[in-house]
Amino acid sequence: MAERKKITIIVRMGKKLKKEGEKITTSPEECEALRKAFSGPHGVEEKSMLEILGKCNPADLTTFRKNSPYIFLDDEYCFEKWDPFHMKSLQIKFLHFQRAVIQRTMHPWERDALLVRKSLEEKPPLYNLLIELACTRTSDEFLGARKAFQCLYSESVEEFVAVKVQGFQRRLLVALVSTYRYEGMRIDEAAIKLECQKLARAIKTDHRNEIENDDEVLRILTTRSKHHLKTIHKCYKEDYDSNLEEDLDDIQILRDTVNCLCAPPIYFSKILDTSMSICPAEQEMEALTRVIVTRTDVDMKDIAAEFDRKYGAPLIERIEAAALGNYRDFLVALVKRGMAN
Amino acid sequence: MATHSVTEDCEQLRKAFAGWGTNEGLIISILAHRSSAQIKLIRETYAKTYGEDLLKDLDKELSSDFERVVVLWALDPAERDAFLANEATKRWTSSNQVLVEITCTRTSQQLLLAKQAYHARFKRSLEEDVASHATGDFSKLLIPLVSIYRYEGDEVNMTLAKSEAKILHEKISEKAYNHEDVIRILSTRSKAQINATLNRYKNEFGNDINKDLKTDPKDEFLAILRATVKCLTRPEKYFEKVLRLAINKRGTDEGALTRVVTTRAEIDMKIIKEEYHKRNSVTLDHAIGKDTTGDYEKMLLALIGHGDA
Numbered sequence: 001m002a003e004r005k006k007i008t009i010i011v012r013m014g015k016k017l018k019k020e021g022e023k024i025t026t027s028p029e030e031c032e033a034l035r036k037a038f039s040g041p042h043g044v045e046e047k048s049m050l051e052i053l054g055k056c057n058p059a060d061l062t063t064f065r066k067n068s069p070y071i072f073l074d075d076e077y078c079f080e081k082w083d084p085f086h087m088k089s090l091q092i093k094f095l096h097f098q099r100a101v102i103q104r105t106m107h108p109w110e111r112d113a114l115l116v117r118k119s120l121e122e123k124p125p126l127y128n129l130l131i132e133l134a135c136t137r138t139s140d141e142f143l144g145a146r147k148a149f150q151c152l153y154s155e156s157v158e159e160f161v162a163v164k165v166q167g168f169q170r171r172l173l174v175a176l177v178s179t180y181r182y183e184g185m186r187i188d189e190a191a192i193k194l195e196c197q198k199l200a201r202a203i204k205t206d207h208r209n210e211i212e213n214d215d216e217v218l219r220i221l222t223t224r225s226k227h228h229l230k231t232i233h234k235c236y237k238e239d240y241d242s243n244l245e246e247d248l249d250d251i252q253i254l255r256d257t258v259n260c261l262c263a264p265p266i267y268f269s270k271i272l273d274t275s276m277s278i279c280p281a282e283q284e285m286e287a288l289t290r291v292i293v294t295r296t297d298v299d300m301k302d303i304a305a306e307f308d309r310k311y312g313a314p315l316i317e318r319i320e321a322a323a324l325g326n327y328r329d330f331l332v333a334l335v336k337r338g339m340a341n
Numbered sequence: 342m343a344t345h346s347v348t349e350d351c352e353q354l355r356k357a358f359a360g361w362g363t364n365e366g367l368i369i370s371i372l373a374h375r376s377s378a379q380i381k382l383i384r385e386t387y388a389k390t391y392g393e394d395l396l397k398d399l400d401k402e403l404s405s406d407f408e409r410v411v412v413l414w415a416l417d418p419a420e421r422d423a424f425l426a427n428e429a430t431k432r433w434t435s436s437n438q439v440l441v442e443i444t445c446t447r448t449s450q451q452l453l454l455a456k457q458a459y460h461a462r463f464k465r466s467l468e469e470d471v472a473s474h475a476t477g478d479f480s481k482l483l484i485p486l487v488s489i490y491r492y493e494g495d496e497v498n499m500t501l502a503k504s505e506a507k508i509l510h511e512k513i514s515e516k517a518y519n520h521e522d523v524i525r526i527l528s529t530r531s532k533a534q535i536n537a538t539l540n541r542y543k544n545e546f547g548n549d550i551n552k553d554l555k556t557d558p559k560d561e562f563l564a565i566l567r568a569t570v571k572c573l574t575r576p577e578k579y580f581e582k583v584l585r586l587a588i589n590k591r592g593t594d595e596g597a598l599t600r601v602v603t604t605r606a607e608i609d610m611k612i613i614k615e616e617y618h619k620r621n622s623v624t625l626d627h628a629i630g631k632d633t634t635g636d637y638e639k640m641l642l643a644l645i646g647h648g649d650a
Contacts (some may be wrong), residue, residue, distance in 0.1 A: 105648040143490065146490050150492045154494055156490060158488075174529070178485065182460045215480070225466065
């Protein structure tokens, strides 16, 4: 009873203060801009926040809160309470730029080692992230990441993956993280023809769990050089009029492996698109930072071209629509830089 | 130790090839007493001075076992391992042991250099060739052994040692020698961790793991598993045994003898000689002297005395 009285007094006092002449100085447009500044999936619009919040008086803030029903909730005690879910996600959004900066300045070996660790410590585990790291880096880049991993965690990547993963996935993933592929252009035409046939036979005749355990399929994907595999991919298309990764479609980790090894820009443009969709999951969102930061020095031009071709809009435009503030500007700068290389 | 002039060495080697016949003694007296770093310099200088590859000249002028030991010795250690590994992938099961030997007795860095040398020389990766040539259980073990970049630190997790010793014992008792956990433990764990696990195994279950892996002396996969364990934990004992079998074999296994001497001369030959003496009551020098002849014998003896200079 006493509690209720206390609160009623506070509310009455609040209303009294307002009545005593605090004017509302922000326009509805400014309120809207401020709402937007808080509401992107990617980042926050620091400029708006600085300018508008910088001059808001308490009355403005109250108006802002009252007119932002998705950010602030009505409480039974008549104050506008910050929606806890929104507040938490806002804390993460503020971090987007920070994360991008840290990733960009970090040594690529350390960065990839941390990502490898994360890929299997998340629940559920992110096999596609592990495959991305093992297959899109050069042999020496990934070897560097393996060394950094040993330095950071006092164990090898191979041990770590072998313990965390079971079954057929273990064989594939351990092999992918341990192999040191030949990076040159020399290929064996006869072997390519033969292996193309072996893959086709496995796909056409085996059941799903047989392909997964097919020694030859594993051998070809986990030991052959990238140039060799790209040539197989081409040969497969010519001979069977189909894309290898599409025919492996129902075994996601095999499909991702083929994509990452044979056509990284296709893989990357796809996950960029997913990261900027309407309501991406947190892991999907993080891909936006990771892909831009890690590929700006490698194949950003190809990724942007593929993105444009597949999704009908330039990558930069999509980023400008999906991200806010410093985070957006940083990503755009990295993309532009990568495209100019 | 006298300083050697690289130019003088090149001149002398060139002289050794000149005219009819070859001065093998001169070749031995120079090459057997140079480190791999010095030989690298000699090869570079020789190529610059005479426009020819020293190795090609050695190949032309020398023959048979003597040639092989000299040429292998003159190769840079990484090239040597790449060459031996490549040879092993072309042969059948007996050479699986050579692959185990190379992948398990080298440090992670040495194995990496060998793989890089393999790319440069054969334009393929070692993993590809091992995977194409090995089959079944052998490939399940050999491919990881070839690929994995083992952690080289000394840290040991005793809880893990206990649990993994248990797993190994379980699988071995079930005769599931090719079980993925057996392969996982042997191919991914650091050497220090494996040592701890196998010590634990012996403490808990009474036997050395290799004793328990001897159930069928004719089973080749078990032989390879035993070799893997030995190479990872007691390389000097492994090499002593290879040498002993090579020498005691009717007719001598020069391939194995040459391989062990050239690959270990700069690494741990002193310890291997001690093991040999302990196990056989004669020195390795004595045994080689009895079992081989001519320039081949002279070169081997010079190499095993290499570290004693």
